[in-house]
Amino acid sequence: MVHFHVRLAYLIGSLAALIQAVDIKGTIVPNEILKDIKSLGATKVVLDDGRRSGAVTRNGHFHIPHVEPGTYILQVLAPQYHFEPLRIDVLESSDLPEVRSYTPGTPLDPPSMFTLPYPLTLQARRKLDFFVPEASFNILGMLQNPMMLMMGVTALAVLGLPYMLKNLDPETMKDINESQQMMAKMQNNLDLSSGLSGLLSSAAQAAQGEVGSGPKPASNNKGKAKRR
């Protein structure tokens, strides 16, 4: 029954449409995205499924004739630009249609509270980009790669650290050695007091202890010094 009423209403609407049909007019205006209307290409403005349409002239004007009362979704089919769709309500009582913004995929009701001015002025929202930018060879780009940066830092450290140590004051050198030994000691203490795993491994350490892993950093330092 409800359907029937809807249909009846529609019928009456379409009968009224024969008496009153509105022409929808508007203009596509240039903006910073679409600087020149001439670059728009063959574009048309369609209502709903394209039964009603108007071509865009070289000045950006369009004109959709004989639109019956009802609700329509207006789309601009431009091959290279994106335009926001609009909701157009053609009223039986007025020759001025109501214009609202419309988000695709949302129900038509309830309509948005804000209406837009008529005649329509449309602006391109986005230029469509069909191409995926091709990766080109770039030494800088290659060096900016994080892996490369890490590699570079490591290489610097490996090559630069011995020279740095060499050029340091003997006193500071001593300080560093001392602090290193301190650290090593602390580490050893931590190792011993590091709970269960430390206890478990203590036996193994005790076995190895005789071989003399004790103040390892010191021996390491010795080794280094010797080599130099």
Added chain:
Amino acid sequence: MFIGVPHTSIPALEPRFHRVGSATVPAQAVYLAATNKNVLAALNPSEGNIVWRRQFEASDPIVAFKANQDGLVSLSGNGGATVRLYEVINGKLIWEAHLHDANSGRISSTPAMAGTALEFDTVDVYVLSNGHTIRRLAGATGETLWGYTLPDMGSSTTLTTLTRTQHGLYALGLTTNLRGYTLTVLSFDPDTGLLRAREDLPSTTLAGPQDFVVLKQGTVTPDGKVALGHTAGLVWLEDGTVKEIFLSPGLEGKFMARVNVKKHGPYTQIKGLGVEDKGFFLATLKGKESEQADGSAHIYRMEVNGMGLVKMTDFEPSTDKPYVVYSGGIDRKGHSYISKLAHSSRMKVASYEVFAPVAVNGRGMSTGFTFEYDATTHGAMEFAAIDVVNTSEYVYASRLIISTSTGIIQQYAQETHKWSREESLTDVRAIATVDLPEPSVEAHMVYGNLSESPIERVLRQMKELKVLPAFLFRFFQRFATGRYANPSSPSAATSNNAAAMTSNVGTDGLWRDTYGLKKIVVMATGTGKVFGIETLKGKVIWSIKLGAGSPDLSMKIKPIRMVVLKTASEGFHPEVGLVVEVEQMSPTGEWTTTTGMIRIEATTGASESTIMFRGSVLEVVELDVPVAYQSVNAGIGKKMVGMVDRDQKMHIFPHHEDAVAVFNKISTQASFVLHTGPPTQRALQGLKLSPWVASEPVTNDPNYVPPAPHWKSHSTWRTSFAPGENIIDVVRSATALTGIPPASHGRVLGDRTTLYKYENPHLIAVLTESHVREETSSSSPPRTQCSVYLLDSVKGSFVYSTVIPAARDSLKGPKVAGSASACEVKMSLVENWFVYHYYDDDAHGIGARGWRMVSVELYEGGANVKTRSGELAADSPNRMEVTPIEQTYIFPYDVKALAVTSTKFGISSKDLVVINGKNQVQTYSRRFLDPRRPKGPLTAQDKEEGLVQYDILLPDDPRRVASHEYPLLADSLLTTATQLESTSLVLAYGLDLFMTRVAPSGSFDVLSPEFNKIQLVLTVLGLGIAIIITRPLVKGKIRKGKWYY
């Protein structure tokens, strides 16, 4: 880029030269044409390229166009609903004016009686629409300055022509009566639209609107504006003679001139040929021996004051060249020329004769030449436009642009052929792609029938050594720079190889390239031409005209279906078979239809035809021959072609004895589907073949010819659609068409269970339209409803069905003239995946309004339920156990064609390819069309399965537009596999031909186009250099170290 085959039979749409600029300003010429693809286009007459083109909507057919200076006015839609003004040089729209609602427009059975006309004032445009309304539109804005409607709108008078002279505007029309037509003339005040006079000429009797021509004479140029005609006269053909009256604003002049019939005539036709505005017309004579015109004609000119006709000259009859085309042209200075082109079907020569009335002080002069023209390849000439230049006294150089029955547009400058456009490629009726053979040495040996001794081989290889440096260079070049995205590099190397090998074989390098991207597309067009097009560069390799051997150029050959008979793997000459219907005029003057089969070699175009049976063909069935029965020697390949005649009997090709014997073994497996029933209640019927018993009748008649073998069929099922339900479209499964079996039989879900696919290659998708009434109220008018069914074509049972709202309800909105159906649903079916696209206008206001794309996947049941549907017998009851999973998405645009990518093994995901409403080829990832996309948040299992969360909007990614920024006018898609599993070729056709390749799952089997070979090479080189530098350092260090120990 194409424009379509130009309309040549309607004077208002005939192609014509147009020159912009005057005698003083350097002129720019264009060739304007309106075509059968509803395209208005301007060609560059000297090069043949498209300057611009505009395609009109199918509901908005072009009915007339006229150019004046730098403006071009088009009139389109039923009864001339829309007027548009374009810049003639670049096709930019200046304004658009809508005169009436297109669906209330007058639809005429004969285009000449459409009741539409265009005429120019100095700036403004006069438009006649609907046969009774005249408007003057402002040239700058398109606004209506005044309008006039013929009061007796429903009467029998139809206006057809408008003429503006300096004194007034005249509208001419025809009034029907019992004997034929009588002329009606109206005279208007051009400034106000006031009707000055109306005159009916009741004594005239015309056969139709083609029998009168309005002539203009002299020009008046009011203050430097566009010239207007000085005087106008009306000539018409009546009882074989030509009569003329002078048109004056008050229509008071009753002066009537007539041609002496005894001296001249009787005439059969009068034609303005585009020079009627200069006062000329041509009258063709009845042939002396036969009823048909023999090419003789007289040229007349109206006197300057409009009183009387003068015969200028005549064209001699040309009995040996029965195909005659007359044309007229106006040169830069405004002088007129009339020409005659004649050719025969056999002699490869055409003769051209042009008459220049101004030459020799106005006495006129004829010149001419002959040129080479092959009617067996181009068909009969149908139209010519001429452009004549008077270079010096007595020297008239012509260039002609001709249109022929095969749809070619050709330009000749004098006798030299300058360019051709094969516009019939816009009307592809049957299409097939074939692979090329591989360029191996063995192939060349067999292909070229080479036999060489070992010594010869060594010698040949020595010879080929000289190409080694080039090869090496190419190899390294390719190594460093070659990429998949740029096919020329790998194929160049291949063709270099091949060229070296084929140089003595004499073939043109038609070999498969490394990736199998080079194929041949064979296209048969509606005008009876077949083209072989290579896919890599899009070059036409060969073209043939069907029925070229027949002298009868009126024979119509309609391609029905193309089948690949032999692939490259079965022999080095792949072959296609083309099923055609031939319409031929018999000697008694009746049209008869014969069905035939044409075998065409795909690489060369060599063809051989066989007549199958009389009458038209109902269905073409491709039959797979089991491997056991295939034999190259007996000429039985993988495929046989079955053709069903009107009596539902099947004829097969090939049909030699061996083939018949093989077919008898497999005939019981063959089944097919036919549309049957009266036009209002069509039904689908499944049929099977009855075994054929070859019984040899006992006869002593030596002339007895055994009938061609055929098999009777019997009906196995019949669909039961509701009464009045009309079948609109039937789509077959792409799996059955390509023969690529599914790569996987199921889909493993996140919880390790499997959904098994419903595999049935016999599935067909059926779209129907019906008019239903609501149960609650029988008084409400019926509503259009569309239904989509998936049907098992062997058993006739429905697997899936749904009802969708009609996009174009018959009750509201304008009807589209082009499509009779209100159901605009596009469908595609492959394996167990079915997609369809339609428009939902959301009449009840529940959901969102817009285009919908529905994705349906068919499974055998729930998780781990397996019925082995692919292997089940057709009559197994389990075959019906199907679980569809579906989901609906909102699609941003209209869709003109849908297709699914196809790859060699079907492992890559199948992407959807569409031609969208913005005339772009765009692909949509299968991932987003997955009907299992969860509506809630993704769970870990969903993530493991690779699902994406459901979103009602399908993402519209411009980077997936394969056609980029090229405007592409096409309405059909074809996808084929290549040798690369990742890559599928997509061909869009319909108006333009566009070929691209897509990699639905990414090009996983070749290096990605982004892969930077230079970077790789440089990195390796850099590391190498680093090793070279550091090695001595390290060695030195080790040596030093040893020194201390």
